[in-house]
């Protein structure tokens with residue numbers, strides 16, 4: 001390769017059949033590839049973990065390399081809910097409403113000890129983990145997690161997005177999970 005050549009590898013190629021001038025694969029694989037590499041996060045940040053997320057969005061860690069530079073502050077235009085920070089019990093219903101307003105397919109990334117378990121705030125006012133009110137797909141441990149961990153969490157969500165059923169909402173297991181939370 002010459003010194004000026006640029007090796008661009010934006011996303012992996014799914015399994016399929018190729019010949020001269022064509023490539024064929026299944027619809028599920030194409031949809032999974034598109035979903036995984038165009039996640040639109042909704043940052044629900046309430047405290048210090050949010051600062052680490054801001055660092056993840058900055059030029060050094062650059063979340064946009066993973067197709068997620070477009071943050072959404074409207075649940076209707078987001079498919080990845082990122083919960084970061086201490087969630088008080090008072091805020092629980094609002095978080096749940098945001099989750100319910102997001103259209104399928106959607107995923108939840110829970111960042112840090114506070115969002116995952118209440119962290120050091122074992123008090124009457126703090127929710128001891130957001131999975132008490134909404135289902136969570138991936139947890140990021142730590143207080144506060146480093147941006148590298150956030151990127152790893154996004155990669156785990158990408159794996160889920162590209163491999164799961166195209167119509168996850170119609171699967172009996174998913175319906176049963178939502179029913180546990182009283183979500184229809």
Ligand code: SF4
Nearest residue numbers: 048049112114143144
């Ligand atoms: S886990 Fe640590 S860094 Fe994150 S919100 Fe809680 S106290 Fe702050």
